[in-house]
Structure formats: structure tokens, C-alpha cells
Amino acid sequence: MTEKTVRVRFAPSPTGFLHLGSARTALFNFLFARKNAGKFILRIEDTDKERDKPEYEKDILENLEWLGIKHDEFFRQSERLEIYKKYLRELLENGVAYVSEESEGDRKQVIRFKNLGQKIVFNDLIKGEISFDTKELGDFVIAKSLDEPIFHFANVVDDREMGITHIIRGEDHISNTARQILIWQALSASSTDRGGELPSYAHIPLILAPDRAKLSKRQHGETVSIAFYREQGYLPEALVNYLALLGWNPGNEREIFSLAELIELFDLAKVQQSGAIFNVEKLEWLNREHLKKISNVQFLISNEVKKILRLREDNKTKEILDKIAPIVLERISKFGDIKEMAERGELAYFFQAPEYPKELLLWKKDKDENRTRERLIKIREILRGDLGGEASLGGFASKEIKDRLMALAEKEGRGEVLWPLRVALSGREKSPDPLALLEILGKEQSLIRIDKAINILE
RNA sequence: GGCCUCAUCGUCUAGCCUGGUCUAGGACGCCAGGUUCUCAUCCUGGAAACUCGGGUUCAAAUCCCGAUGGGGUCACCA
Numbered sequence A: 001m002t003e004k005t006v007r008v009r010f011a012p013s014p015t016g017f018l019h020l021g022s023a024r025t026a027l028f029n030f031l032f033a034r035k036n037a038g039k040f041i042l043r044i045e046d047t048d049k050e051r052d053k054p055e056y057e058k059d060i061l062e063n064l065e066w067l068g069i070k071h072d073e074f075f076r077q078s079e080r081l082e083i084y085k086k087y088l089r090e091l092l093e094n095g096v097a098y099v100s101e102e103s104e105g106d107r108k109q110v111i112r113f114k115n116l117g118q119k120i121v122f123n124d125l126i127k128g129e130i131s132f133d134t135k136e137l138g139d140f141v142i143a144k145s146l147d148e149p150i151f152h153f154a155n156v157v158d159d160r161e162m163g164i165t166h167i168i169r170g171e172d173h174i175s176n177t178a179r180q181i182l183i184w185q186a187l188s189a190s191s192t193d194r195g196g197e198l199p200s201y202a203h204i205p206l207i208l209a210p211d212r213a214k215l216s217k218r219q220h221g222e223t224v225s226i227a228f229y230r231e232q233g234y235l236p237e238a239l240v241n242y243l244a245l246l247g248w249n250p251g252n253e254r255e256i257f258s259l260a261e262l263i264e265l266f267d268l269a270k271v272q273q274s275g276a277i278f279n280v281e282k283l284e285w286l287n288r289e290h291l292k293k294i295s296n297v298q299f300l301i302s303n304e305v306k307k308i309l310r311l312r313e314d315n316k317t318k319e320i321l322d323k324i325a326p327i328v329l330e331r332i333s334k335f336g337d338i339k340e341m342a343e344r345g346e347l348a349y350f351f352q353a354p355e356y357p358k359e360l361l362l363w364k365k366d367k368d369e370n371r372t373r374e375r376l377i378k379i380r381e382i383l384r385g386d387l388g389g390e391a392s393l394g395g396f397a398s399k400e401i402k403d404r405l406m407a408l409a410e411k412e413g414r415g416e417v418l419w420p421l422r423v424a425l426s427g428r429e430k431s432p433d434p435l436a437l438l439e440i441l442g443k444e445q446s447l448i449r450i451d452k453a454i455n456i457l458e
Numbered sequence B: 001g002g003c004c005u006c007a008u009c010g011u012c013u014a015g016c017c018u019g020g021u022c023u024a025g026g027a028c029g030c031c032a033g034g035u036u037c038u039c040a041u042c043c044u045g046g047a048a049a050c051u052c053g054g055g056u057u058c059a060a061a062u063c064c065c066g067a068u069g070g071g072g073u074c075a076c077c078a
Helices: A020-035 A054-067 A081-093 A151-161 A171-190 A217-224 A226-231 A236-245 A259-265 A280-293 A297-309 A315-331 A336-343 A369-384 A399-412 A414-426 A434-456
Strands: A007-010 A039-044 A073-076 A097-101 A109-113 A119-124 A128-133 A141-145 A166-170 A200-204
Touching: A007 A020, A007 A166, A020 A039, A020 A054, A020 A166, A020 A200, A020 A236, A020 A259, A039 A054, A054 A226, A054 A236, A081 A097, A081 A109, A081 A141, A081 A151, A081 A171, A109 A171, A119 A171, A119 A200, A128 A171, A141 A151, A151 A171, A166 A171, A171 A200, A217 A226, A226 A236, A236 A259, A236 A280, A297 A315, A297 A336, A315 A336, A315 A434, A369 A399, A369 A414, A369 A434, A399 A414, A399 A434, A414 A434
Parallel strands: A007 A039, A039 A073, A166 A200
Antiparallel strands: A097 A109, A109 A141, A119 A128
16 A cells, blocks of 8 residues: 655744744644654745734744754745635636625625535544534635635645645634535535545644633733743753643653654654643753753853853853852753842852851851851861861862861751851852852852851951 | 533543553652752652443443533634
8 A cells, every 4th residue: 555645734824923832733743744754844824914924924933943843845825826816716617616795894795615515524533523514604705805815715725735635733723624625625626637635634632721721822921922932941842842742642651752752752643632731830840851961051051140140251250150050950940040040149159259147147056156156267277278287188178178077067066067158158048058169169269258257257 | 602522630641442450550730758057959758530420231430321511613814
């Protein structure tokens, strides 16, 4: 049996930014095409002169590319008006369509499809058998004029012309399917040049907002657009992974996938039948998982920190950036979180000595200023290498230094020693552990900050 | 409202087709405990679901019917 080459299309209209739902539709089409060694066609359905905007098309193209969803062929309906006109004429000549005089609407004449009102049954790859009685559709409009086809018509003509074998789209199109099949059949009967079997349909469930309604720009704002997540600093691979998992799963418990792995595993039969609520928390988790996987994550984090803190490019800065990148990685789920860290003051102290109130130095279980000061002095002695005259043993923040600090902490109480040390170094009640801080700041800077703390307690 | 469609933890889901192995598994989130002081990470544990009602059957989350509930769609938009 020779199977026809799989050809699928993603057909957005440039009336808005690429949003979560359409991106997932594009993704499923793309995965299906790649999995089956077929072609993925991108077709811009810009037949609505009033609402289409070039910047929306640009946004769709850019974000699809960002996600890694590459098309094999590209079309724009506004450039194919002659083709629709040809078919329109043909249907008119055959009496399948007719020019109708209108009393309502903004045209006095439109082209309507002569609907015989038959029953349409099709087998949806995801939903199963679906049947419609097309009687209630009436003679629907297929074009405003010979030069202005509307969606249903242009869409079907192109699916025929482009040899589409599988139509994978959102289930909000289910009710459009009946009239599109009607048009398809009419075209099949009248045109001589292109035959073509009716494509298979696969209507995928919708992505829902937390209120269970279909995601829409109007109701749910900018959080529905891909660009929004891109700006927040999510990884495209995480978004692709999450979108794929919304309504599809491989049938086992695995959840982390690269695009290549998704292509390998994708199967329409495993697509869900009911809508799925978009959950940012799971996306954030997935993004964290992907952050851990990408090789240049430390470099990217360093750059981001440098940019946000407006740091100079010197060796010392670079050294610190390299050291804090892993620490930042542990605390973010997306690159955008770095900015928030900076705003909360969780970054600046790495690069300049912090200001803090004296009370912060005091550990909750021992608020005595003198004892705290004495402990800091002991810490200073250890760091200087003043204790026992063995300063030459190892470098700064070496195992010896750490062992001594911990020995002191064991003796005096961990919180009693480590808390004031951390505050002295970071000026904050929440930070990485003080030993790590010592390593990042270096001997000189650490001692400056400890001296400062000792002075504050004087 | 008509038509179409769907229904397992709060959320994403496995299991359903080919009934028994399901006292229903995993993940996110949440809660508790642990890991050198705080935070983060990590580890361990925990709470949490088969919408309801009939039927078929020795046996139903799984098959059938109905109810209820959710969603979609009803343009000279796509």
C-alpha cells in the first residue's frame, strides 16, 4: 500500500499575536508532519481586510521560529485571490453557488452556497464519528464578492490546492467542518484539474484558562500570547514541552522532552479528548528542568545579572559572576526572575558592601551585642590566619579555614556564629550560606565587611 | 436556547478500546520532616480523584442508557 505523503498546515489569521492555543495547534501539526516524514505548511489566512495587521503576521512568524517550529512551505491568502476567484466563478456557473441580494449587512450582494441540507458524517481522528445535519446552516455566505472570499471558502480551496492530507486544528472548528465538507464536495464535483480525497480531520481539545473558558485575549489579557512568555524569560524548549503535554502524553510517566524527542514519540492517538487548563506553575517547573539541562545556562545567567545590575566588565566582576551563576540558578525558574531577585536586593551585595541595621547581626537565640562582636573577631582571626600561626595552610576559604569556622560554630553554637557572619557578608536575613559567601567575595572583601560589622557593634 | 462535544486528585494525566492484577499510579502545586544558622536546592513522607443514577456481568473507573455538569459553536471574523 502506497501512502500519500503527509501534508499538514497551520493556518493562522493575522488578527492577533500568536497565542498559546494556536502555538500548540502549530506544534501538533509540526510534530505530526515530522514524525511521518511529511510537509508542514504555514498559510497566513489574511482575507479579513478590516482586522488583519502586518505586525501580527510578523509576531506569528517570529514566535513560531523562536519555538523551533519550522515550516516547509509558506503561503499568504491575500496573494492567491485569483485562485479563489476562479473556483468561485466555477461554482457560480454550475449553480452550486449564487449571487444573493441582501437587505441586511454591509453589502447589497454576496455569494451564497446553495445548501441542499444533507447529512454530513465524518470520522474525527481524535473525537471519533461526528455527524451534522446541515439543513440548519441554510445557504451560507462563501464570499462577499468574487475578489473577497471568506474563511470557509478560501480555507477549503487551499486545502485542496495544497494537497492537505490531515487537518489538525482546535475543536472550536468542529462546527465549521460540516460546511467545509459541503464546499469540498461541491469543488470535487465541479473542478476538473484537482481531485483529492477529503482530508482526515483531527480536532484537538482547547487550552482553557483557570476559569475553564477558552483562552482569549479579551478575557485573559496578554498572558495568552507566546511573546509574553518569551519576554518573561522562559526557554522555548520548556514552552514547547509544556504545550505538548497539555492534551498529549506518551503513555508513560516521562515528562521532560526535547523537540526531537517529541517528534519521535508524538502520536495523534494519544491526544486527549477534553480541554486542559493552562497552569503556569507546571510550566515554571518544566522551565527549571530545562534550565538545568542547557549547557550555556551559567553564561546566560551571568549576562542577565550583568545587564540588570549594570556592571562593569572587569576581571573581578567576571569572577564573581561565574561564582554566583549556580546560586542564581537554584533560585529562579525563568530568566525574568533574575530581575525580581535584583529588585528584592538579593544580588547587589555580591558586588558592593551592604548596609543593614545593627540588630540584624544578632542571632535570635543570643541577642547579646558584645558576645556577637567577640565571635566576629574570632572569625576574623580565623580568616586572617592569625590562629595558631598556620596561615600558610591552604588558600582562603580552604578546607582548613572552613573546618576551623565550623569548629568554632560547633563550640559556640551554629546560629550564634554563622548568622552574624552571613549578615556581615550579605546584609540580609536570607542568603546563601556564609561559607559560600566567603568563597565568592574573597579574602579582602570578606575581611572589610567583617571589620565593618565589628565596628557597628562597638 | 438549537446543534456539536467532553467528564479520574486543586491542575496536567496513567488506567478505559481488549471488564478482574485499581484498597486507582505518576507529575505540578500544597503540607510535614530531614540535609551545617536563614533562604534556595535536594531527599523522605503525607493529604488529595473514578460526577450521579440505572442497566449488563460472578465482577465496572473500564461496556450500555439516562441525568447532571463543563466546554465549543451558532457573522457579509478566522
